[in-house]
Structure formats: C-alpha cells, structure tokens
Amino acid sequence: MTAEPAPRCESSETLVARLAQAGRAAQRQLARLDSPAKARALHAAAAALRAAEAAVLAANARDLAAGEVAGLSAAMLDRLKLDSARLAGIADAVDQVADLADPAGDIIDSSTRPNGMVLSRVRVPIGLIGIIYESRPNVTADAAALCLRSGNAVLLRGGSEAVRSNRAIHSALVEGLESEGIPAAAVQLMPTQDRAAVGAMLTAAGLIDMIVPRGGKSLVARIQADARVPVLAHLDGICHTYIHATADPDTAGRIALNAKMRRTGICGAMETLLLDAQFPASQAVVAGLLDAGCALRGDARACALDSRIVPAADTDWDTEYLDAILAVAVVDGLEEALGHIARHSSHHTDAIVTEDTDVAERFLAEVDSAIVMHNASTQFADGGEFGLGAEIGIATGRLHARGPVALEGLTTYKWQVRGQGQIRP
Incomplete structure (x- = not known):
C-alpha cells in the first residue's frame, strides 16, 4: 500500500501535520505490542519485499533511466541501482533487525526509596521519527525496520532520484506489516517530492520528535540550520x-x-x-x-x-x-x-x-x-563493526546518542514510580 497523493489544495504544513498525527496514533498502537509481535511483523515485511522483487526492480529501472537522462554521475547511479542480489540483501537486513534485541521496556536501573516507593528508569521509544535521505533506496527499508523494531513510527522522505524505487519498497513493506496487524501509518512515505514538505517536517515541533538526515553535507547542513525539531546527525567526518x-x-x-x-x-x-x-x-x-x-x-x-x-x-x-x-x-x-x-x-x-x-x-x-x-x-x-547489528547513522552531538546510532539510540527513558499510598510530608 503506497501513500495516497496529497490533495492539490493541501499545503505542505497541513500535509505533514496530517501524516504526523496519523503516525503518532500508530505509534501508540506499537507501544502495546510485545517484542515477538514486532519481530514477526518485520519478518513478514522482509518476505513481502522478496515477493515484490519484479515490481521493485521495474520501478528501479525507471529511476535509473530517469537518472541517466538527468545526467547523474556513475557513482550516483551505482548507489541508486538495485538488482536481485542487492534487493535480497535489503530484505535480509530487515530480517536481521527483526532478530536484534528489542530495547523498548528494558529497565535501566531501579531503586527503593526510604519511604518504600520503587523507582525505575525504563527505556521507551522516542515517538515519531522523520528520516530525510538521498538516493539510496535501501534506506527506505533500513530506517523503517530500525524504527519499528524499537517501537517508533517513522515518516520517510527520500530523494527524487529514487522516488519510484522508494514507493515500491515502501508498498511491499507496508503489505507485510499490515498482514501482522501493524497499522500502515506506522511506516509512512512522504507522497510528494516538493521541497517545501522537507521544510514543513523540519519545523513540525510537537508533531515529529526527532529528525535523522542521511545524505551529503549540503543536505545535513540545511537540516541542522533550519530544523526546529531535534536532529541526530553528523556534518563532517574530519x-x-x-x-x-x-x-x-x-x-x-x-x-x-x-x-x-x-x-x-x-x-x-x-x-x-x-x-x-x-x-x-x-x-x-x-x-x-x-x-x-x-x-x-x-x-x-x-x-x-x-x-x-x-x-x-x-x-x-x-x-x-x-x-x-x-x-x-x-x-x-x-x-x-x-x-x-x-x-x-x-x-x-x-x-x-x-x-x-x-x-x-x-x-x-x-x-x-x-x-x-x-x-x-x-x-x-x-x-555493524561495533556489534550493534545495524545503524541509522552516526551522531556527533553531546546530547542523547553519540557515535553509531542503532536501536538503543532510537529510545529514551521514562521514570516509573510504584507506591503504596505514600504522600509527601
């Protein structure tokens, strides 16, 4: 199931708000799922992606033809290209994420206060994550799998070079997820390539909880400069x-x-x-x-x-x-x-x-x-070299996650307090 085209009269801000609200509602449903249920859904998504090979490769062929006409470099075309082996690798990666340990619900630490209250810090999903990325269509599947495994909903916005490939991959993933009861809005793909929609994502504070850019320096620099939503990224690798x-x-x-x-x-x-x-x-x-x-x-x-x-x-x-x-x-x-x-x-x-x-x-x-x-x-x-299984990117900021960001980096924590009727004197 692909995302429906945006109504012609709908502004970018209204579109992003609509998608974000749907994603946030879906994320609340994800929060009720246990780890095995999320794993089964991702395995189903990987199977659906393999079954959609013909459709995905046909869409990718159209992207490649358009890229050649547009004068994309050989390196860009290579990053964009999919074949049976590469698509199988993308599906395998989704399966591998499904088999990783789910961090959501982990108890980081706990203590009992002198008055008998029990305090626990529990790892929870961040919420709705926006991923803005360039030509690599594998990011559509990688980002969706990492976000869902950690209990987050995701709003994806890929580059125009891979628009057909991204839509075909997204459609297959959602088909597999829905077969296991996951709402389609848990993994959404922006239905427009209008650059104004990126700007609307970056300013959607209170709707999108975190932005993760995947791409070149100019993309990341723009996102870091314009975002009013927390950004998890690095600019340079000096x-x-x-x-x-x-x-x-x-x-x-x-x-x-x-x-x-x-x-x-x-x-x-x-x-x-x-x-x-x-x-x-x-x-x-x-x-x-x-x-x-x-x-x-x-x-x-x-x-x-x-x-x-x-x-x-x-x-x-x-x-x-x-x-x-x-x-x-x-x-x-x-x-x-x-x-x-x-x-x-x-x-x-x-x-x-x-x-x-x-x-x-x-x-x-x-x-x-x-x-x-x-x-x-x-x-x-x-x-992968750090034993994290997969990463959504590398972060160089001092807050939240640093270095390779994998499942744990897509979570935060909350305090849970269990009492027996205590009141504060």
Whole structure:
C-alpha cells in the first residue's frame, strides 16, 4: 500500500501535520505490542519485499533511466541501482533487525526509596521519527525496520532520484506489516517530492520528535540550520590519526594505510594524519600512503619527509576529502596533537597509535569526539563493526546518542514510580 497523493489544495504544513498525527496514533498502537509481535511483523515485511522483487526492480529501472537522462554521475547511479542480489540483501537486513534485541521496556536501573516507593528508569521509544535521505533506496527499508523494531513510527522522505524505487519498497513493506496487524501509518512515505514538505517536517515541533538526515553535507547542513525539531546527525567526518613517538612502526603503517585507503568515501575515513616528531618511521608511513596512490598535503616538516608531498593550505586541515587525499602534519608530542585535534576535529572519530598505555588513556579521556580509538583504524566507525547489528547513522552531538546510532539510540527513558499510598510530608 503506497501513500495516497496529497490533495492539490493541501499545503505542505497541513500535509505533514496530517501524516504526523496519523503516525503518532500508530505509534501508540506499537507501544502495546510485545517484542515477538514486532519481530514477526518485520519478518513478514522482509518476505513481502522478496515477493515484490519484479515490481521493485521495474520501478528501479525507471529511476535509473530517469537518472541517466538527468545526467547523474556513475557513482550516483551505482548507489541508486538495485538488482536481485542487492534487493535480497535489503530484505535480509530487515530480517536481521527483526532478530536484534528489542530495547523498548528494558529497565535501566531501579531503586527503593526510604519511604518504600520503587523507582525505575525504563527505556521507551522516542515517538515519531522523520528520516530525510538521498538516493539510496535501501534506506527506505533500513530506517523503517530500525524504527519499528524499537517501537517508533517513522515518516520517510527520500530523494527524487529514487522516488519510484522508494514507493515500491515502501508498498511491499507496508503489505507485510499490515498482514501482522501493524497499522500502515506506522511506516509512512512522504507522497510528494516538493521541497517545501522537507521544510514543513523540519519545523513540525510537537508533531515529529526527532529528525535523522542521511545524505551529503549540503543536505545535513540545511537540516541542522533550519530544523526546529531535534536532529541526530553528523556534518563532517574530519577524522584524525595521531602516530605517537612510541608507536610500533609496522602497526602504524598498517593502520594509517587502512584508515585512509580501505574506503576513501566513508565518513570514518582518516582525513588528517599527525606524525610525532620523535616517531622514527614517519618516512616509511608516508611512502606507503603515496605508493598506494594517496595524494598528501603537508606542513613544512611533513613536506621534508618525501618530495611527493605538496604544501597544505590552511583549508586542508578542515576538509573532508572523501577521496584519496590526506592532510599530514608533524607535531611535537601529545600536547600539540591534542591541540590540533581540538581545533580541527569534527568530533566524529579520532585515533592514536602508541605503545604507551598512559599516553593512550590520556588521549581517550581528553579527545572530545563521539568515537576515540587506540591502535585501531578509524574505518571501524560503523554500527555493524561495533556489534550493534545495524545503524541509522552516526551522531556527533553531546546530547542523547553519540557515535553509531542503532536501536538503543532510537529510545529514551521514562521514570516509573510504584507506591503504596505514600504522600509527601
């Protein structure tokens, strides 16, 4: 079942309010379901998605044809493309989310007061979550599954490049969910691609409880600037690796190469390498990166390590390249490294390579990022690698969830107080 088109006379604000109110009502129904019921519904949704393969792939073919006419890049077209294997992977991911532990209802802690009242903090869904995303149609299924498993309703707004694919995937998911008694309004897809509808979502305070953007920097920046609803997101992934004087040379070289070159286009890719002036193998580390095809932009001392390194501009220390380009600086010890990171980090992921545990512990304590690592590649900044099963995104704010946001990050808590007639003196 696809969302009905909005009436022509309906404003974006009225449309979002109508959908949000329906979603909030559906979320109250979800709150009454136990964990097995939600799991059965998601397994049914995955089965329905597999059964709808022909319809989904046909819709995706139309999106691809329109994208080619519109001049989408090869990379964008690849992100958009679905085939039987990719669609099976999307359905498998829904099944996997269904089998994850449900955080809703977990008792975080409890205590008994001297007057006999029993206080408990209980994990509960956030409510109605708005997801605004770009060309990847798999986000339609991933976001729906994560929100529903944690007891939240969701309002999805995908990019115009994947509009037909998103509608076909959404239709199949809702068919499966409804077969298990889940109201269709628990997972809604915005029925219009009008940009004004995004603005209406961002200002729907009191109706939408949280916005999660999934996409490029320009999308996230706009959402963070315009939202009147809490936003869970990160803007840049300016990730640092600091190689301390005591680092093992082989370990340092392997980590630096992997942190940058494994996949250059992900938010956990290293963008700045800091080399301690006392580290004895800096030349070997930078040579390994250069030989692997990475362009290096360095400060004066870094440029002296290898003639292939070009001088860095001031902007390089604040650039998320998402490419085989890396900024490199030589620093005089831990203090200078910490200062550089404090000035330039986007608070996503920062790492230290060292054999000195005291230095490592200080780095872990003082670097104010969502993820801080010791002797590991920043490419591990991923919900699946953290054992969370899936993630809806990475958050770099200081409130609520930080780092990979999975099921627990889609919940909050409330206090439950059980008394026996106590009154306050």
